Amino acid sequence: MEKPGLSLARGTAAGVDEAGTPELAPSPAIPTAPGPIGANKGKRSEQPAMDTGAFDDDEPRFDPAIIEPGRALALADFTPPAVGAGDRLVRFAYRLGLPSGALNPFRKRARTRLTATVANPLPGDAAAGKALRAGHFLIHGVRTAIADTEFAGPRLAPPFERLVHGFGWLADLEACAPRAQCTPVAERVLGMWLNANPRPNSGPAWNVGHAGHRLLAWLVHAPLLLSGNDKKFRARALHAIADTARWLDRHAHKAGDKLDEVAGWAAITAAGLLLEDGRARRLHGEAGLIKALGDLVGDDGGVLSRSPLCQIEAIELIVRLKACYAAVRADPPSQIDTILTLLVPPLLALLHGDGALGSWQGAAAVSAAPIEALVKASGVRTRPLRDARQWGYQRVGAGKSFLQIDAAPPPLARHAREGCASTLALEFSHGPDRLIVNCGGAAFAGGQIPLRLAQGLRATAAHSTLTIDDFNSTAVLINGKLGTGVGTVEVDRRTITAENGAGATRIETSHDGYVARYGLTHRRILILRDDGTELRGEDLLVATGRKGKRGTVGVALRFHLGPHIELAQGQDGLGVTLALPDGSLWQFRSGRDPVTIEDSLWADGQGRPLGTRQLVIPAKIPRSGETFSWLLKKMR
Numbered sequence: 364m365e366k367p368g369l370s371l372a373r374g375t376a377a378g379v380d381e382a383g384t385p386e387l388a389p390s391p392a393i394p395t396a397p398g399p400i401g402a403n404k405g406k407r408s409e410q411p412a413m414d415t416g417a418f419d420d421d422e423p424r425f426d427p428a429i430i431e432p433g434r435a436l437a438l439a440d441f442t443p444p445a446v447g448a449g450d451r452l453v454r455f456a457y458r459l460g461l462p463s464g465a466l467n468p469f470r471k472r473a474r475t476r477l478t479a480t481v482a483n484p485l486p487g488d489a490a491a492g493k494a495l496r497a498g499h500f501l502i503h504g505v506r507t508a509i510a511d512t513e514f515a516g517p518r519l520a521p522p523f524e525r526l527v528h529g530f531g532w533l534a535d536l537e538a539c540a541p542r543a544q545c546t547p548v549a550e551r552v553l554g555m556w557l558n559a560n561p562r563p564n565s566g567p568a569w570n571v572g573h574a575g576h577r578l579l580a581w582l583v584h585a586p587l588l589l590s591g592n593d594k595k596f597r598a599r600a601l602h603a604i605a606d607t608a609r610w611l612d613r614h615a616h617k618a619g620d621k622l623d624e625v626a627g628w629a630a631i632t633a634a635g636l637l638l639e640d641g642r643a644r645r646l647h648g649e650a651g652l653i654k655a656l657g658d659l660v661g662d663d664g665g666v667l668s669r670s671p672l673c674q675i676e677a678i679e680l681i682v683r684l685k686a687c688y689a690a691v692r693a694d695p696p697s698q699i700d701t702i703l704t705l706l707v708p709p710l711l712a713l714l715h716g717d718g719a720l721g722s723w724q725g726a727a728a729v730s731a732a733p734i735e736a737l738v739k740a741s742g743v744r745t746r747p748l749r750d751a752r753q754w755g756y757q758r759v760g761a762g763k764s765f766l767q768i769d770a771a772p773p774p775l776a777r778h779a780r781e782g783c784a785s786t787l788a789l790e791f792s793h794g795p796d797r798l799i800v801n802c803g804g805a806a807f808a809g810g811q812i813p814l815r816l817a818q819g820l821r822a823t824a825a826h827s828t829l830t831i832d833d834f835n836s837t838a839v840l841i842n843g844k845l846g847t848g849v850g851t852v853e854v855d856r857r858t859i860t861a862e863n864g865a866g867a868t869r870i871e872t873s874h875d876g877y878v879a880r881y882g883l884t885h886r887r888i889l890i891l892r893d894d895g896t897e898l899r900g901e902d903l904l905v906a907t908g909r910k911g912k913r914g915t916v917g918v919a920l921r922f923h924l925g926p927h928i929e930l931a932q933g934q935d936g937l938g939v940t941l942a943l944p945d946g947s948l949w950q951f952r953s954g955r956d957p958v959t960i961e962d963s964l965w966a967d968g969q970g971r972p973l974g975t976r977q978l979v980i981p982a983k984i985p986r987s988g989e990t991f992s993w994l995l996k997k998m999r
Contacts, residue, residue, distance in 0.1 A: 429851055429852070429853055475601045475602060475604070475605040475638065475639070476601070476638070476639045477582070477585055477589075477601075477637050477638065477639075478637055478638070478639055478691065479636075479637055479690040479691050480585060480586050480690060481582065481583045481585070481637070481686050481687055481689075481690040482686060482689070482690070483534060483537060483583055483584065483686070484682050484683060484685075484686045484740040485534060485679060485682060485683065485736065485737065485740055486534065486537075486538045486736070487531075487532075487533075487534030487535035487536070487537060487538040488534075488535045488538065489535070489538045489539045490539075491532065491535035491539075492532075492535040492536045492537070492538050492539025492540070492545070493539045493540075494506060495509070495532060495535060495536050495539070495548055495552075496536070496539065496540065496544070496545070496548055498510065500512065500523070500526060500527065500532060501535075502522055502523055502526050502810055503522060503807050503809075503810025503811055503812075503969060503970030503971070504810060504811045504969055504970065504971055505523075505810045505811055507523065509551075509552060509555070512527060512555075513559075514527065514555055514556045514558075514559035514560065514568070515559040515560055515564075515566055515568060516559075516566070518567055519567070519809075520808070520809025520810070520814060521806075521808070521809055522806070522807060522808075522809050522810055522970075523809055523810075524567055524573070525572075525573065525576070527556075528556075528567060528568045528570070528573035528574075528576075528577060529572070529573045529576030529577050529580065530553075530576065530577045530580040530581065530584075531576065531580065532552070533549065533580045533581075533583075533584040533587060533588075534580070534584070536548060536549055536587065537584060537587050542586065542587055542590055543590070545587060546587055546588075546590045546591050547591065549584075549587050549588050550588070550591050550593070550596055553588060553600060554596065556568075557599065557600075557603055563610050569610070570619070570623065571611070571614055571615055571617060571618035571619070571623045571624065571626070571627045572618060572619070572620075572622065572623030572624075572626045572627070574607055574610065574611055574614075574627065574630070575611060575615070575623065575625075575626030575627035575628075575629060575630040575631075576626050576630070577607065577630075578604065578607045578608060578611065578630035578633070578634060579626070579629060579630045579633050579680070579683055579684070581600070581603075581604050581607075582604065582630075582633050582634065582637050582687065583633075583683055583686065583687070585604075585637075588600050589601070604634070604638070605638065607630075608630070608631065608634035608638065608644070611627050611630055611631050611634075612631060612644065612647070614627070615627030615628050615631060615651060616651065620668075620777065620778065620780070621655055621658050621659040621667070621778070622659060622666065622668065622673050622676060622677060622780075624651075624655040624658075624659075625652065625655045625656055625659055625677060625680055626676075626680055627651075628648050628651040628652035628655050629648075629652055629680045629681070629683070629684045630648075631644060631647065631648035631651065631652075632644075632645055632648030632649055632652055632684060632687075633648075633683075633684055633687040634648070635647070635648050635649075636687045636688060636690070636691050636693065637687055637690065637691065649695075649696055649699075652684075652699070653696060653698045653699065656677075656698075656699070656702045657702075659677065660677075660702060660705065660706065661753035661754055662753050663705075663709065663748060663751045663752060663753045663754050664705030664706050664707075664708055664709045664748065664751075664754065665709040665748075665751055665753060665754025665755065665756075666706075666778075667774060667775070667778040668724065668774045668778045668779055668780050668782070669723070669724050669754065669755050669771065669773070669774045669778075670723070670724040670725060670726060670774075670780055670781065670782075670806070671710060671713050671720055671721070671723055671724065671726045671729075672724075672725065672726045672729075672780075672806055673780060674706060674709060674710045675710065675729070675734070675737065677706055678703065678706050678707065678710065678737055678741055679737065681699060681702070681703045681706070681741075682703075682737070682740045682741055684699070685699070685703075703741055703743060704743050704745070706741075707738060707741055707743040707745055708745050708746065708747060708748035709748045709751050709754045709756070710734070710738075711738070711745070711746070711747035711748065712747040712748045712749065712751055712754070712756055712758040712767075713756060713758070713767060714731075714734065714747065714765075715728075715765050715767075715790070715792040715797060716763060716764075716765055716792050716793065716794050716795055716796075717731060717792070717794075717795040717796075717797075718730075718731025718734065718735065719731050719734070719968055720734065720968075721767050721790045721800075721801075722790065722800055722801040722802065722803025722804070722965070722966065723756070723767075723769065723783070723785065723801065723803070724773075724774070724780075724781065724782060724783050724785070724806075725780065725781030725782070725783055725803070725804070725805035725806035725807075725820070725821065725843070726803055726804075726806060727803045727804045727806070727807050727966035727967060727968060727969075727970050728797075728800075728803060728965075728966065728967055728968045729968050730968035730969075747760075750856060752771070752854065753771070754771070755769060755770060755771025755772075755852075756768065756769060756770065756771070757770045757854070757856065757870055757872075759868045759870070759891050761867075761868065761891050761892060761893050761894065761895035762893070762894045762895030762896065763793050763794045763895055764791065764792065764793045764891065764895030764896070764898075765791070765792050766789065766790070766791050766889065766891050766898065767789065767790045767791075768787070768788070768789050768870060768872065768889065769785045769786055769787060769788045769789075769826075769828075770786075770787070770852055770854045770870070770872045771786070771852050771854075772786060772837075772849045772850060772851065772852055772874070773785070773786060773837045773845050773848070773849060774845065775845075776840075776844045776845055776846070779843055779844050779845050780806070780843050781805040781806040781817070781821060781843040782821065782839075782843055782844060782845040783805065783820075783821040783822075783825075783826065783839075784821065784822060784823040784826075784835040784836050784837040784838075784839055784845065784848060784849075784876075785801060785823065785826040785828070786823075786828070786836050786837065786849045786852060786874045786876060787828045787829070787836075787852075787872055787873075787874055787885060787887045788801055788823075788826035788827050788828040789827050789828070789889065790827065791898060791995070792925075793895065793943070793947070793949075793997070794945060795945070796925060796928075796943045796944055796945055796947075797925030797926075798924065798925055798928070798941060798943070798949060798995070799827050799922050799923065799924065799925070799995070800827065800923050800924065800925050800965055800975075801825065801826040801827055801923060802820050802825040802826070802923055802963065802964055802965055802966065803820070803965065803966045804820055804965075804966025804970060804972065805817045805818075805820040805821045805843075807966055807970030808820070810970045811969075811970060811971050811972060812966060812970060812971075812972050816972075818839060818841070820966075821839045821843075822835050822839055823835045823836045823837075824919070824921060825923075826921070826923070827921055827922050827923050828885075828887075828920075828921065829885055829887075829902050829904075829918060829919070829920045829921075829991075830918070830919050830921070831877050831880075831881055831883065831904075831916050831917070831918055832916055832917050833917075833919070834877075834880065835848065835876075836848050836849050836874060836876030836877060836885070837849045837876055847879070848876040849874045849875060849876035850875055850876075851874070851875050852872060852873065852874045853872065853873045853874075854870070854871070854872050855870070855871040855872075856868070856869070856870050856871075857869045857870075859890075865892065865893065865894075866892075866893040867890050867891060867892045867893055868890070868891050868893070869888070869889070869890045870888070870889050870890075871886070871887070871888045871889075872886070872887050873885060873886040873887070873905075875907070877904075878907050878908055881916060881986065882906060882907055882908045882912070882986065883904045883905065883906060883907060883916075883986070883988060884904070884905045884906075884907045885902065885903070885904060886902070886903040886904075886905055887900065887901070887902050887903075888900065888901040888902075888903075895997075896996065896997040897994070897995070897996045897997070898994070898995045898996075899992075899993075899994050899995075900992070900993045900994070900995075901990060901991070901992045901993075902920055902990070902991045902992075902993075903988070903989075903990045903991075904918070904984065904988045904989050904990075905988050906986070906987050906988045912985070912986045912987045913986060914985075914986055915983045915984060915985055915986065916983070916984060916986060917981070917982075917983055918981070918982050918983075918984050918989070918991075919979055919980070919981050919982075920979070920980040920981075920982075920991055920993070921977055921978070921979050922951070922977060922978040922979075923963045923965065923975070923977045924941070924963070924975055924976050924977060924978065925965065925975065926965055926967075926973045926975050927944045928941050928942065928943060928944075928975070928976075929941070929942040930942075930960060930976060932958075932960065936957035936958065937952055937953045937954075937956075937957060937958060938950055938951065938952045938953070938958070939951045939958050939960065939978055940998075947997060947999060948997070948998040948999050949995060949996065949997050949998060950994075950995070950996050950998050951978055951993065951994070951995050952993060952994045952996075953980050953991070953992075953993050954991065954992030954993055954994075955982075955990075955991060955992070956980050956981070956982045956991070957980075958978050958979070958980055959978075959979045959980075959981065960976055960977075960978060960979075961976065961977050961979050962974065962975075962976060962977070963975050963976055963977035980993070
């Protein structure tokens with residue numbers, strides 16, 4: 364459907380005739396209303412007056428909403444896009460494996476050719492592109508010679524594997540220089556990859572997620588791959604595009620997780636839009652994509668892996684697919700626009716005052732620029748999601764301060780990628796500076812972060828929360844998966860007011876991750892003043908169930924600190940002064956046990972491990988439970 368006033372960059376499209384010779388092809392819609400979204404019905408308690416002094420010894424009234432993991436979005440019940448009887452027949456025939464022209468026996472078999480060129484909506488990293496022109500892949504600060512890269516055979520480090528087999532490097536190459544200077548490099552690397560992977564196999568190159576990203580990248584960056592003078596290479600590249608699309612037609616539904624499946628269906632849909640005579644494939648792809656997106660996304664818009672990196676990847680896939688629709692002047696199904704609108708607010712909820720990402724579920728502190736570019740390309744204008752019950756993160760903005768809390772169970776094993784045992788952990792920033800962080804970076808291991816360190820970065824102790832005997836609140840397994848542990852998290856969020864009129868946000872949470880082993884429930888109460896200058900905390904271990912209450916257990920309350928903070932220990936051992944890079948001073952005080960200072964690390968936006976420190980409150984407590992109170996306050 365032609366859009367009035369729409370200006371699109373159009374280019375010549377390459378094709379292959381029946382003799383295998385490339386040729387040029389001329390260039391060649393669907394409704395929009397959001398469906399009903401399921402709501403989490405948690406009760407809220409009445410608002411008590413805020414106590415600006417010591418914590419009340421009385422047990423607070425606790426009337427929480429209960430958060431359980433793994434509930435898919437109501438959009439999972441979305442039916443495929445509304446189509447007529449003829450389109451349904453075409454889609455059914457295509458699903459059975461009949462060729463596109465099977466319903467019209469007099470029509471010639473379509474040749475492999477692209478009908479339009481796509482304007483890339485997400486520019487890559489120019490520095491990584493320059494490294495490619497110099498003969499190296501660059502990811503997370505690590506250079507690897509292209510000539511030494513194993514494009515088939517043994518597994519590569521996960522981030523490197525995604526880059527090489529998903530062809531994400533094409534955007535970087537395109538961003539660094541004019542096309543004429545980049546095409547020879549793209550042809551060289553693609554040729555090496557095709558030589559190493561002449562046909563589908565069981566190796567990582569043919570993981571559904573990698574194949575989906577690869578096909579989508581080939582289609583979006585087709586001018587870069589097909590602008591050379593070698594006609595045989597252009598024909599070979601186009602045949603690879605067609606063969607990959609056919610392979611995904613048969614295998615997209617066999618993906619290892621839902622995000623990989625979304626990548627496969629998005630690529631199939633893009634191929635249906637951009638390859639000649641692709642209407643049947645497009646209808647087939649749209650139906651699979653909408654179902655997979657519904658299974659991927661929770662009812663408040665967060666992906667079920669609870670990973671901000673997966674949230675970013677899902678948004679990127681839809682943004683690139685929408686660029687393919689724009690290239691042929693077609694509208695995507697309304698469900699795709701609706702899901703994109705849902706995906707952006709949860710991502711914004713995990714941004715700190717510097718615009719960069721919090722360190723959750725293996726993510727590092729991805730810098731502000733790429734996230735800002737992604738949100739702009741999505742076209743979604745919205746506010747951060749403050750109270751995301753299924754996505755699982757609570758966000759409080761107060762003055763220049765931002766508080767983030769992991770207030771949900773970890774992702775289920777079938778959804779987890781670099782899953783972390785981070786329940787009830789917090790991060791806190793003021794202006795551009797991060798005071799309390801999590802280590803982060805497990806998903807970046809294989810770059811400057813060693814792979815052997817990834818398991819430790821996923822542990823409870825690598826997060827700003829409480830641990831018992833250094834055990835994880837949820838079992839951390841290999842390959843990024845999680846085992847048993849936290850099953851239920853209770854959350855109660857209130858706005859409270861003191862007698863002097865000062866306001867604050869009070870969040871009370873608890874988890875059952877230590878009940879099975881120790882018979883103890885961890886409950887955390889956080890109160891952040893509305894001016895952002897004071898954060899009060901209370902961590903309680905409450906005896907639960909029939910476990911014996913004799914003996915003691917070792918407890919450590921950890922607060923990992925952001926980089927470039929100078930520390931000075933108080934004389935009584937209960938306080939530490941924090942000097943921030945902006946010159947402000949904050950004081951941390953423990954209510955009962957001395958504070959020790961230990962080494963830690965923090966992964967920055969490039970996946971580089973920076974040495975930093977952590978405040979630790981160690982204690983031996985009875986199995987009957989104990990309470991720890993603490994205060995973080997801005998002094999000037």
